[in-house]
Amino acid sequence: MQKLLYSFSIVAILLIVTSCAGQSKQTVGGIESAANGSIQFRVETVASGLEVPWSICFAPDGRMFFAERPGRVRVYENGALRPQPVAVISDVEASGESGLMGMTLHPRFAENHFIYLAYAYDGRAGKRVRVVRFREANNTLLERRTIIEDIPAARYHAGTRVRFGPDGKLYITTGDATDRKFAQKLDSLNGKTLRLNDDGSVPPDNPFVNRADARSEIWSYGHRNAQGLDWQPGTNLQFQTEHGPSFPLDTFSPRGGGDEVNIVEAGKNYGWPTIHHKRTRQGLESPLLEYTPAVAPASGMFYRGTNPNGFPQFRGNFFFGALKSECIIRVVLDGRRVVSQERLLEDKYGRIREVAEGTDGAIYFSTSNRDGRGSPARDDDRIMRLVPVRSSSAAGAAR
Numbered sequence: 001m002q003k004l005l006y007s008f009s010i011v012a013i014l015l016i017v018t019s020c021a022g023q024s025k026q027t028v029g030g031i032e033s034a035a036n037g038s039i040q041f042r043v044e045t046v047a048s049g050l051e052v053p054w055s056i057c058f059a060p061d062g063r064m065f066f067a068e069r070p071g072r073v074r075v076y077e078n079g080a081l082r083p084q085p086v087a088v089i090s091d092v093e094a095s096g097e098s099g100l101m102g103m104t105l106h107p108r109f110a111e112n113h114f115i116y117l118a119y120a121y122d123g124r125a126g127k128r129v130r131v132v133r134f135r136e137a138n139n140t141l142l143e144r145r146t147i148i149e150d151i152p153a154a155r156y157h158a159g160t161r162v163r164f165g166p167d168g169k170l171y172i173t174t175g176d177a178t179d180r181k182f183a184q185k186l187d188s189l190n191g192k193t194l195r196l197n198d199d200g201s202v203p204p205d206n207p208f209v210n211r212a213d214a215r216s217e218i219w220s221y222g223h224r225n226a227q228g229l230d231w232q233p234g235t236n237l238q239f240q241t242e243h244g245p246s247f248p249l250d251t252f253s254p255r256g257g258g259d260e261v262n263i264v265e266a267g268k269n270y271g272w273p274t275i276h277h278k279r280t281r282q283g284l285e286s287p288l289l290e291y292t293p294a295v296a297p298a299s300g301m302f303y304r305g306t307n308p309n310g311f312p313q314f315r316g317n318f319f320f321g322a323l324k325s326e327c328i329i330r331v332v333l334d335g336r337r338v339v340s341q342e343r344l345l346e347d348k349y350g351r352i353r354e355v356a357e358g359t360d361g362a363i364y365f366s367t368s369n370r371d372g373r374g375s376p377a378r379d380d381d382r383i384m385r386l387v388p389v390r391s392s393s394a395a396g397a398a399r
């Protein structure tokens with residue numbers, strides 16, 4: 001009997017230990033590597049038990065804000081996840097692929113504490129997307145203000161990534177809302193990149209401001225559903241990732257795929273649905289990179305490497321999470337030229353959505369196994385990070 005009680009308590013202790021493990025930093029798996037083994041890192045779990053973390057942003061003070069698709073904004077600070085959300089956005093409509101999606105901090109967040117959220121809501125004429133701005137104070141969100149709204153949405157292809165460019169303007173990617181003709185229509189906000197001032201007004205130097213038949217917010221068009229957006233350090237070129245016509249029954253593409261990485265410039269037409277995959281046509285932009293079969297690119301970021309404790313070897317590389325191919329794709333670029341690419345963590349953690357550079361130099365990413373298309377592990381969804389491992393000889397040399 002005593003023996004039985006003893007083994008019972010061991011099992012109980014083990015259960016407690018394993019259930020607590022997700023609460024703190026935890027190394028999962030061994031040493032991983034990139035660039036043919038020359039760059040080594042380990043993978044740590046930062047937060048677990050989450051629900052589709054769609055966007056991750058770092059404040060200059062080191063706090064990590066993230067948005068969960070059902071409508072929660074949460075914060076991780078001083079090595080711990082705050083149990084109470086910073087905000088619960090009550091009017092988020094979270095069916096299909098949409099919900100609370102994009103989130104970004106104002107470039108002068110340290111002074112004004114402005115945080116921007118993009119989410120789907122129930123409009124009078126169906127599902128819509130809006131972008132709102134809040135002021136953050138002591139981990140709460142105040143002073144809500146609408147930046148743009150009434151962007152038609154749907155269960156699928158609702159976008160929406162938001163981010164400030166090096167010009168201080170707010171860029172917003174919108175999906176075609178499953179009606180592909182919208183993407184080519186300049187009087188529609190769908191299938192576009194939009195460009196706004198930080199208060200939602202339209203900058204007078206937008207490409208279509210002088211055309212009566214076009215929405216003045218439009219920066220670029222002919223997009224299907226772009227969810228990755230960042231600017232290349234040095235050149236300030238805007239890069240986007242975009243989902244291609246992945247469904248096998250799509251009449252355009254029996255093989256699916258056609259996912260894209262684009263360099264996006266003012267006033268240009270990125271082709272959807274007139275061209276797709278690797279096709280070309282005069283006056284339309286073909287992608288820099290194209291993926292068939294589909295990888296489902298869900299994010300995009302350039303690694304800046306400003307923290308010396310990070311990965312100096314990754315400086316200037318473009319990373320994005322791939323939902324369908326369950327990996328992070330790393331692209332090495334020389335300006336507009338693709339030098340090489342590789343897949344990290346393939347088939348290890350399931351669907352990968354957001355990728356972000358931490359103020360600590362680590363590369364953070366989120367799983368998306370609870371989005372209805374994955375096979376969740378017990379502690380999914382998670383935010384994890386790649387932390388550099390320096391060989392002992394390198395460490396010795398550094399001392």
Ligand SMILES: [Ca+2]
Binds near residue numbers: 271
């Ligand atoms: Ca395209």
